[in-house]
Amino acid sequence: MNIVDARGLSCPQPVILAQKAIVKGEFPIEVYVDTVTSRENVRRMAEKQGCKVEIVQQDDEFKLVLTR
Amino acid sequence: MQQIFSPADYPDLLVGLGAPDDAAVWKVGEQRALVVTTDFFTPIVDDPYDYGAIAAANSLSDIYAMGAEPFLALNVAAIPPQLPPEIISEIFRGGAEKAKEAGVVIAGGHTVQDKEPKYGLVALGFAHADRFLTKSGMRTGDILFLSKPIGSGVITSAIKADKITHEEAIETIAWMKRLNRDASRLAMKYGACAATDITGFSLLGHAWEMASASGVGLQFHYDAIPFYPHAEKLALEWCFPGGGFDNAEHFGAYVKFAAEISQERQMLLFDPQTSGGLLFALPVDKAILCQQEALLSGIPLWQVGKVTQSKLIEVV
Structure with a gap:
């Protein structure tokens, strides 16, 4: 399990951090973001990288679980 | 309206x-x-x-x-x-x-x-009144020209994320400040059939607008497309602005990439541009003369592809 806390960061930072975790390859990866824009950008990057993405909304925040 | x-x-x-x-x-x-x-x-x-x-x-x-x-x-x-x-x-x-x-x-x-x-x-x-350039009018066989490199969205995102220094971005900033006047005059002088400027919808998004308005397809050669310094390196780190993902989702269905073009390079062609170059098409004989004049006058201009019959954007 690999956790990326990208809350409070604006794009492209969450995408960059999530991408680094994908390269490391320790799946599943949990990415925490707090804007819809970050959620969508991380989701689309991860899908383009061949990951399966599950999104869980927790109040105003989102958890993205990336698996391969 | x-x-x-x-x-x-x-x-x-x-x-x-x-x-x-x-x-x-x-x-x-x-x-x-x-x-x-x-x-x-x-x-x-x-x-x-x-x-x-x-x-x-x-x-x-x-x-x-x-x-x-x-x-x-x-x-x-x-x-x-x-x-x-x-x-x-x-x-x-x-x-x-x-x-x-x-x-x-x-x-x-x-x-x-x-x-x-x-x-x-x-x-x-x-x-x-009878001679201005719209997005339509490209004809099969025409040569595609681009007047500025690609990647300003990646560079400006990297500035905001402190991933590059001001010095590393200076060349890109100079390009964004550059007028498209010389490219426009060349396009007019050599009888361009169509033109647009590359901005928020990215190279491939605006290319698709021109292709669909003209009822043709376009083929780009990846290796012929110029990029700003550091843009390809930042793309490998997925330093893309959000608009790039929107463009990839919106225009991706109209684009066919050759298998060897990586995901990062594909995304770079969907990178939203600020004050980007002109994209225009010229018939082959005029394209040679135009490229010669650009070289002699020091006007930046790249041949990046050609107009095809395919009704789709191809990147090879």
Whole structure:
């Protein structure tokens, strides 16, 4: 399990951090973001990288679980 | 707009209510047409002078993309009340000096208060009434030219994320400030069939707009496409602005990539551009002459692909 806390960061930072975790390859990866824009950008990057993405909304925040 | 304005009521409006284009064109005489456009955006670089100059070059670019010459402009601005006066005057000075370089006079404008700064121009230009450039009119076999490198969205994102220094971004900033005037004049001189400027919808998004408006396909050679310094390196780190993902989702269905073109390189071609280059098409014989003149005059111009029958964008 690999956790990326990208809350409070604006794009492209969450995408960059999530991408680094994908390269490391320790799946599943949990990415925490707090804007819809970050959620969508991380989701689309991860899908383009061949990951399966599950999104869980927790109040105003989102958890993205990336698996391969 | 067509629900309110019927094209039949405005016979002198040559471009505007039909297919979307870079600017509206209004016939004002047998020989002459007025070209009108506006654009403005929030700061994309830290230096207020550069921001003003880039915003002005970007607004004027829509006039050049129509094969017209701008002559008159107005400032459009939103300024936060707490912004220091010297910063505000630097933004306007950057815009004014860029306009002057283009032979354009800024004759006024309008400023409102807003939380985030916004700046741009309303720009007017003249074109020949029968000879201006729209997004349609490309023909199979034509050669595609691009007048600036790609990757400014990646670079400006990297500046905001502190991933590159100001020095590393200087070349990209200089390109964004550059007018598309020389490229527009070359395109007109050699009888371009169609043109647009590359902005927020990315190289491939705007290419698709031109291809669909012209009823053709386009084939790009990845290795022939110029990129800003550091853009490819930052793409490998997925330093893309959000708009790039929107473009990939929106235009991806119309684009076929060769298998060896990586995901990062694909995304780079969907990178939203600020004050990007002109993309235009010339018949093969004219393309050779145009490239020769560009080389001799030191005008940056890249042959990036050709027009095909495929009704789709291919990147090989």
